[in-house]
Amino acid sequence: MDWLALIGGGLIIGIMVAAPIGPVNLICIRRTLAYGPLNGFLAGLGAALGDGVFAVIAGFGLTAAGGLITGMSFWLQLCSAILLIVYGVAIMRAIPRVIHNPDGTLVSAAGSNLYTAIGSTFALTITNPATMVGFAAFFAGMKEIVDYQVSLLYTFVLVMSVLLGSAAWWGIVTGVTSIFRKGIATHTLRVMxxxxxxxxxxxxxxxxxxxxxxxxxG
Known part of the structure; x- marks a missing residue:
């Protein structure tokens, strides 16, 4: 067992799953600009936890749970779509109010909620069965590294590496985005x-x- 290859593979999978630009990335960027890096990172962490659930199902071969999710794919996709529509409308209707320090940095913004940050992206991720299919494909490609039938420790390390990779991506997104927070105006947040x-x-x-x-x- 090459532990470096195992951990490295998990980190890469986590980044590959999180990196594609989509609704969650937009939410993370928006929350970072509006509410600060912690709020934005927690939004990304919610998605990472959702990815982790699917990674556990795929990695530990929980076929019953996987089959149940796949069988409910239509309703899960519909729920995800409704959540996106509701969230999109809520964002468009939000009226941001910002407070600045003397140096121009943004102190706070009305409407910030850490529980909402992590919960909304977790819900969006967990209702997307395509993510589980993606993890199944990625993990199948690592069969030569991890024996899912007997090597539970290796699978656990792989899943944790995936979570760390995903969290690292959100940390990068949050860090880069927070650079542009200084001096941001209420009008800019409204347009955003x-x-x-x-x-x-x-x-x-x-x-x-x-x-x-x-x-x-179908």
Missing amino acids: NLGSGALILISGVVFAVYAIWQAVA
Whole structure:
């Protein structure tokens, strides 16, 4: 067993799952700019925890749970789409109010909630069964490294490495985004809310149409 290869593979998988630009990345960036790096990182961490649930299912071969999620894919996709639509509308309607330090750094913004930050992205991630399919494919490619039937310790290390990789990505996104917080104005946050909210809303509509189309075509 090459522990470095195992941990490195898990870190890469975690980053690959988290990195694609989508609604969660937009939410993380927006929350970092509006509420600060901690709020933005927790939003990313919520997605990482959701990824972790699917990683556990795929890594430990919990076929019953995996089959249940796959069988409910239409309803889960529909729930995810509805969450995106509701969240997008809420962001577009939000009226940000900011407070600045004398040096221009942003102190706070109305509406900041750490529980909402982590809970919203966790819910969006956990209702996306495609993530589990992706983890199953990634883990299948590492069969030569980890024997999922007998090497539970190795699988546990792999899953934890995936979580660390995903969390590292969100830390990078949060850190880079926070650089641009200094001197940000209420008008800028308002424009950002409208733009990111609209993109998230459109994503929800697209996901809903795709889920319905799959159900009808299938």
